[in-house]
Amino acid sequence: MNRDDLLTAFRRMLLIRKMEERIAVLYGQGAIPGFVHLSVGQEAVAVGTLFRARPDDIITSTHRGHGHVLAKGLDPSGMFAELTGKATGTCRGRGGSMHVADPALGIFGANGIVGAGLPIAAGAAHALRVRDSDALAIAFFGDGAVATGAFHESVNLAALWRLPIVFVCENNGFSEFSRTSDQHAVPLSSRAAGYGLPFRAVDGNDVEAVEAAMAEVFDEVRAGGGPQFVEAVTLRVRGHYEGDPQRYRAGETPDDAPEDPLRRTRARLAALGVPAGELDQVEDEVARQVAEAETFAAGSDEPDPATVLDYVASPRPDVAERPQATLQARTADATKPVSTSRILRQAMRDALADDPRVFLAGIDVGGGNVFGLTRGLAEEFPGRVLDTPISETAIMGLGVGAAMAGLRPVVELMYLDFLGTCLDQLMNQAAKLRFMTGGAVTVPMVVRTQFGSGRSSGSQHSQSLEALLAHIPGLTVVMPSTPEDAYGLLRTAIDDDNPVIFIENRLLYERKAAMPAPGHRVPLGKARVTRAGTDLTIVSWSRMARLALDAAETLAAEGIDAEVIDLRTIAPLDRRTVLESLGRTNRLLIAHEAVTEFGVGAELAALAVHEGFWSLDAPVARVGAPTAPTPYAPSLERAWIPDETGIAAAARWLMSDPYPRRRSG
Structure with missing residues (x-):
């Protein structure tokens, strides 16, 4: 790095450090409501890794991800507002400290699950390659994630497909509450070698060393060289979380460690001739930036409670369900089964x-x-x-x-x-x-x-x-x-x-x-009445919906007219179609292949006795499998699996004398 680049890196590391110092204070004051995991001491890894990253590069991060997202360009004001649970937060107060994200900046999210960002980064890398882009994915993870299945599956897939991804392990010496040396049987270099990945170890407290190594790695990956593995040995100054008593440190004093990346970088800048006054000015400017971000967050409103269900799902366009006969035939023999x-x-x-x-x-x-x-x-x-x-x-x-x-x-x-x-x-x-x-x-x-x-x-x-x-x-x-x-x-x-x-x-x-025509579509979340009836409603789905129709034909021969509903979509549930049918028949039978207890049938029964209570003339009945795993032996499986005979028997019970039909008028 030249003088100007190093000064820029120093400023970026200062922003992370001062942001997190204020986060610790605010957390202690109760202004930040959720868990907080700080990356104090690890700033050089984030800044050095992403110093040469491009806006179209994609990162995934960890529960200790403040430094990564700030180094990628996240707005400090939006981040402060997010951590304090405000509507102006980066994620509108829905993510919090462990889930800060901004996909528009290529930040696919910090992640509260150890190792979970790794397969997502692999998916993003695949998408980048499909688009013929030379952008890349950078997956940050801690040394503890190396023990997870997500790590091994992701690295193996990336190596096999030669994806444009850089795996960056921040080895800070601890996996949550345990020393790294107690967690892994082999060094990370051996892990990388096992998957045939180029491996680099770098001093994670030296921002120049990290930037230099990453510049070479990025160039090689962008040129189609496949994934690479980087281990940045760094320092975790604070505990696993704010409030962690850190008994496992055994008297260490990490705050006094000489390898602090900010002290090291300031000393190098001074050696390059940068006046102390200029460095002090940078620190003052960053402090003002952080104070302004904090003020913005403090003055922001909390999310409106009326929006609690917003963003659960993406909006769905209306899909018209047309009879197959109205669609243009695919071939001349389109009616051939x-x-x-x-x-x-x-x-x-x-x-x-x-x-x-x-x-x-x-x-x-x-x-x-x-x-x-x-x-x-x-x-x-x-x-x-x-x-x-x-x-x-x-x-x-x-x-x-x-x-x-x-x-x-x-x-x-x-x-x-x-x-x-x-x-x-x-x-x-x-x-x-x-x-x-x-x-x-x-x-x-x-x-x-x-x-x-x-x-x-x-x-x-x-x-x-x-x-x-x-x-x-x-x-x-x-x-x-x-x-x-x-x-x-x-x-x-x-x-x-x-x-x-x-x-x-x-x-x-x-x-x-x-064969359906190419334009055939069926709306999601919309059930279908497959047989009209007046005496009771049978609700089912998948193969049991076919058996429910068979049972209805058997019942029709006995004078019982069953209406049959095929849910088709389980979630979201088409409550309206079920309730309208119950309003016509006044009896409800639910049939599913899953075990009866705690199944979708229980949700439908709750719907009937809550919103459809005044339509009921009889208890709600359920037909399903008994609470046991699926047996192997055919004789046991036949005894276990629900069938049309059981559906018909339950319908007869609902139509029996204890539950007389409601008389009109």
Whole structure:
């Protein structure tokens, strides 16, 4: 660095230090309501790394991310307002200290989950490469994150795909409350070597050393050299969080450490001939900047409580559902029945053809996937149907980061049962990022997955887990039952600006229908009455919606006229259609493949007894699986899985003598 560059770096480090010193005071005074993790002592890593970064470069950060976001150009006033929970905050008071973000500046967010930013950065790097940009992604993480699965999956994917990403580990000697030496069996250089990544170690308290190393790394990555791994050994002056008693430091006094990056940089500037008065002036100017930011935040209003539900989801355009017969036929033999699996493949093919931002990724999707649903698409759309390692967290993070960066990913989770291996990227990232950024970002990704009991797939390949997903605000959950809906809902989901979990039932893959026309769409969040009736309402979805229709025909032969509703979308729930039907029939039966207890059926029952109470002439009945994992043996599975016989029996009970029908007039 020359004199002017070093003075600029000094100013930027001072801004971080003085901001955080005031943050500590404000936190102690109660002006900052949430957790605070300060990066005092680590300023040289943030400033040196990002000194040569461009506005179109993308960063992800950690719970200790104030320095990173300020070094990338975040407005100090907006940051102070965010930390104090004000409407003028960078994220409108929805993010706080651990989740500061500004996607417009390439700041894809600090992150409260250790290691969670790594797969998102990989997704962003993929999007940058797809756009033929020489911009890059920089993933900051602490040494503690190296023990997480997210780290290994992300680094492996980046190395395999040679993504334009720089992994920057801030090794400050501690992983939360433990010494780094107690956490890792091998040094970070060995980790990098294990994935074939170039590795650099740098003195993280020397801003010139960091900047020089990063300038070379950035040039190599921008030139197509693939990802690199940098370890910056630095200093954590304060505790893991404000208020941490730091008993694990065993008498150390980090405040007096000679390697403090600001003292070191000031001494070098003095050696270069910068007068002490000029340096003092810089400190005064930064102090005034911080004071002005604090004043701005103090004078800002808190968010209006009436806006508490704002930014949970991106707005959805109205989608008109037209009868298939009104759409232009795809081919002359458009009425020829084809399987649902072929219809789903066509929906993906049409989406890929219509929008260059769409891509598919997942385990073996390039080879056709385990059920052949993507067969042939990789050859038809080179570079846009991508096989991944068996790394569900990396796959979901790929989707999140790529969606934030402007693509429309369709990522596959091979079995719904594997949700537990990657839930964080859906629950804490995809579902919440629009909200936590105050609406500054959209996450237009689709997660295709499948489930289904009835074929002895056992307890780990059969589960119906829609209730778990529907309980997460920000996620849309879709479960089609017909081939036409499978096409129309998938196309609408890919067009949508929200994260959508698209759950297919594999036992429906061979059900046949005419191939839908390319313009066919089905609105999300809109149920369909598949059979009109007057005596009771049966609500179901996915394969059970087909069985509910079968049960209704059996009941009709007995003089019971059942109305059947196919929810199609689980979240958001179409309450209006259910309540209107209940108002006509006065009885409600819910049937689902998932275990009965704590399921979506319980939510529907609560809806009926709350908003539909005065329409009820009988208790709400539910049909579902008993509370046990899915059995393997066919005899046990038949006893466990709900079927049309059970639906019909529950309907007869609702229509029995203890619950006479309401008389008109």
